[in-house]
Amino acid sequence: MKMPKSVSNWISIIGAIFAINSFILIIILFIESLLSSHDNPYNGIFTYIILPAIMVIGLILIPIGMFVKRRRKSKEGEPKWPVLDMNSSRQRHRLLLFSIFTFLFLIVSAVGSYEAFNFTESIPFCGKLCHTVMEPEYVTYLHSPHARVACVECHVGEGADWYVKSKLSGLYQVYSVLFHKYPQPISTPIKNLRPARETCERCHWPEKFYAPKLDNRRTYLTDSLNSEWNVSMMMKISPNYNTMGLTAGIHWHINKDMRIEYIASTKDRESIPWVKFTNLKTGDVQTFQDTDNMLTQKAIDTLEHRIMDCMDCHNRPSHSYKSAPVFVDEGMMKGEIPTELPFIKKVAMNVLKGPFTNKDSSLRYIRDSIYNFYKIKFPGIYAGKKFLIDKAIAGIENEFSLNIFPYMRVTSSKYLNHIGHLESDGCFRCHSDRHKSTKGKVISKDCDWCHSFISQGPSNNLQYSIVNKTMEFVHPVDVKNNWKTYFCTECHRTLYP
Ligand code: HEC
Ligand code: HEC
């Protein structure tokens, strides 16, 4: 069967070459992705986005070429549009062939766009495609309790409008990566994160009861013995009896009958000078103001009032960057960093202050500094038990790579975790003993409100509380009563900046 004459022009031929070649490549890449076991985001971006785009451009070029040619011919007297004569069997076959091709093309592109949709929602697409930029978020994600929850479950909503919104901002992100316009680190809190009601609450609905939970922690002090210190706390997530629901305890804030609003005076929401809570059932309203940081009435009227949700406490559910004292403790607990090496905690802390500019030089700096310390201060160990030092270095390097990302300038202090109060003011942003209501009531900083201490001290000399009673907190090193009067952050943030 012959093609219409108008097809023989350069525009249509080039279009056909583009379309056919990209179609063949798509099929090859598609088969390859079916056969290979690991997913490669670059393969996906070619199979589902770039090649189909070239193919469609090629297909569009074919009729354009035909049209241009026909228009030229029509000036020479030939008809401008093809004459459709259904009585001619050649024409009928052409039309049939054209219909079959169009039908096949529509099916293939429907499957293709579905795959393209799935691909742009996949974890490799979000986490690996711009791997230097997303490395910190991706690495922490893989080590989080949400490692099997897809990025889009929290970052992109259901429905077409969220899809368009996220792909538009995605286009901007591709541009910003290509032209290096992205901030380092990526700024937070992110503006268009979906509200917790639509994300977290699909899997953890607020009425779900979580019993109080025992939280055991171990830290190592910076003395020569790396002395161990333990704290066990009962976290009062909820009341002791599940029939009481969310009427008390930490998750009281998300009780559907309560609405807590606040005004943050800094972009990172670290400083909260104004809090209001409304009991929706009784209509009782209370407003608290930080007496050290009073807002003017005009500021209260104009600044954003944010309604408290899961993300105000759990702001790092899947990208939690640990600070050096925490991740070194973890390395020591896991046995990656030998605790019998004198001063290893202190040395690690000093080295981990940086400065760090890129990963390779940082690892070299960690290695050299630790070798130097033991060579000079403990030549005996350096000569006889170098394997301990080697092991410690490997452990510290490993923990470093999971938590500090020099290229994106990411450390725990850039992305403060609002749960707790040791390194970020977290709960103490409101629970300060300074936030006073008009009636003179304060939001309490009483340790026992949120957790009760069950045991504390070194393993060989643990002190226990009496059953169902709390005991007073003992600060691991003597800081007099300062832990009662100061915020923990006032010392702890300066210990390891
Ligand atoms: C369990 C929910 C959840 C999942 C799953 C998740 N994220 Fe996030 N992500 C968050 C929250 C919450 C924030 C912090 C929002 C804030 O502080 O405003 C965040 C922040 C970010 C940020 C901004 C930088 C920062 O750390 O604040 C990036 C980039 C990001 N996520 C990328 C990803 C990628 C890529 C994946 C998948 C590999 C992913 N996220 C999976 C909840 C999630
Ligand atoms: C697609 C479902 C899903 C979504 C959406 C989701 N989570 Fe989770 N979450 C999980 C699963 C699964 C676990 C692990 C449960 C387990 O280990 O028993 C978990 C665990 C947790 C934990 C306990 C962590 C721990 O250390 O044990 C917290 C806190 C949490 N999620 C908060 C959040 C917050 C906040 C959001 C919203 C930003 C969120 N989740 C969104 C499924 C989800």
Ligand code: HEC
């Ligand atoms: C006032 C702060 C705050 C708010 C608001 C909050 N949580 Fe929590 N949540 C906590 C604390 C504190 C814990 C105790 C665990 C810990 O120490 O990490 C906890 C524990 C959890 C756990 C783990 C329970 C377990 O038994 O392991 C889940 C899941 C969880 N929260 C989900 C949510 C979800 C979903 C929301 C929003 C609907 C939410 N939280 C709102 C502070 C909060």
Ligand code: HEC
């Ligand atoms: C935005 C301000 C704000 C933040 C942040 C905040 N809270 Fe609260 N919290 C309140 C207010 C307001 C009350 C009610 C005070 C009252 O009744 O006097 C409260 C009450 C409580 C109660 C007592 C509930 C009861 O009645 O039994 C607990 C426990 C608690 N908060 C724990 C926490 C923990 C843990 C965190 C950090 C993870 C936290 N809160 C963060 C505002 C806040």
Ligand code: HEC
């Ligand atoms: C408003 C609630 C609240 C109050 C008040 C509070 N805490 Fe906490 N505290 C928390 C939460 C939540 C965590 C757990 C953070 C986490 O999951 O990492 C925590 C963690 C801790 C830890 C473990 C820290 C670590 O990282 O090893 C200690 C120790 C502690 N609190 C002591 C105190 C002392 C002492 C007081 C009284 C001066 C106090 N807390 C008052 C909510 C509170």
Ligand code: HEC
């Ligand atoms: C006056 C300063 C100061 C204040 C205030 C303070 N700390 Fe500390 N804290 C220290 C010092 C110094 C160390 C010892 C560091 C070391 O040797 O590793 C330490 C160590 C600790 C440790 C064990 C090791 C570690 O580094 O995590 C815990 C747990 C702790 N403090 C909890 C708290 C809590 C909770 C508060 C607030 C209620 C608080 N501290 C307030 C100075 C302070």
